């Protein structure tokens with residue numbers, strides 16, 4: 001991308017969108033277009049069309065979405081399917097209508113089948129059933145991947161799809177009911193330490209394995225893909241390393257300096273047993289992650305809770 005290119009970052013106040021804006025500015029891109037959801041509800045087709053007609057962006061980074069952790073996905077499946085289908089379809093269609101030069105669509109590792117061989121290669125998409133707790137969100141994301149693929153096939157549009165693993169970083173959601181596991185654990189362990197609580201309860205069996213990537217590493221990967229990737233297939237973005245939820249809890253306990261016990265709540269769902277991404281395709285393009293998980297958690301803990309980690 002040229003440094004003066006007009007770039008629309010959809011979802012710029014979110015965790016991913018704000019990381020993209022920080023990285024774009026750092027790399028000297030200054031012609032950025034942004035709108036909050038209050039200013040432009042991307043679910044409204046007419047408003048999205050008017051926005052593209054006025055702004056005519058050259059590049060689109062689609063980081064707006066309805067996002068949440070396992071419980072939010074499982075509780076509000078109609079919202080997750082409908083909101084995401086509407087907003088992504090409007091943005092992708094209007095990008096075509098207004099001759100956007102390149103679009104990056106953000107999917108998620110949950111698009112892959114529940115019982116995928118590990119590590120997950122991009123070609124495993126749509127080979128067997130999805131994990132039920134996030135089926136609605138995954139179906140919306142698969143529709144987005146396919147819409148990008150089909151616009152490329154039918155109209156020659158340079159639309160690409162990145163599949164990030166579970167992300168964390170500045171600007172994460174810390175709501176205990178709707179957040180992802182890492183921000184939830186940071187908050188739970190921090191509050192337990194501050195309040196002198198004897199135990200912290202974490203959800204499920206503790207045995208599912210997850211892979212975590214700092215959102216600043218993701219932002220670098222996204223810009224790298226915009227310059228170096230042009231193909232219909234989605235491309236995985238992750239570290240290629242995972243750990244169990246119980247191991248993660250021990251890591252977060254250690255970072256926060258909490259000394260109490262960890263209790264498991266088996267009434268809560270585990271979700272998919274494992275979703276480790278095969279990141280060889282992206283590595284072959286010259287990208288590697290830089291932020292180690294322990295270092296990243298310590299950094300986020302300090303930024304979000306104003307507390308220096310005991311192990312940083």
Ligand SMILES: NC(=O)c1ccc[n+]([C@@H]2O[C@H](COP(=O)([O-])OP(=O)(O)OC[C@H]3O[C@@H](n4cnc5c(N)ncnc54)[C@H](OP(=O)(O)O)[C@@H]3O)[C@@H](O)[C@H]2O)c1
Nearest residue numbers: 011013014015016036037041042064065067106108166167
């Ligand atoms: N978080 C993860 O672990 C993770 C993992 C893999 C992939 N991803 C993908 O990364 C992308 C961004 O996720 P995130 O974690 O950054 O989510 P987030 O922090 O919740 O941010 C989402 C953003 O989307 C915007 N948005 C939502 N509904 C909208 C609407 N109707 N109209 C306009 N804007 C709307 C919001 O804008 P306002 O702030 O203005 O309301 C918000 O800033 C998503 O596509 C997600 O699938 C995330």
Ligand SMILES: C[C@@H]1O[C@H](OP(=O)(O)OP(=O)(O)OC[C@H]2O[C@@H](n3cnc4c(=O)[nH]c(N)nc43)[C@H](O)[C@@H]2O)[C@@H](O)[C@H](O)[C@@H]1O
Nearest residue numbers: 069070073108110134179180181184202203204269270271
């Ligand atoms: C990246 C996102 O991943 C999401 O799946 P998924 O990794 O299971 O989402 P998380 O909500 O991060 O949960 C990951 C694992 O951590 C366990 N866990 C333990 N304690 C907690 C807690 O306090 N809060 C939360 N949230 N989990 C907790 C949870 O049961 C699950 O096994 C999908 O639902 C989304 O669609 C999206 O793809």
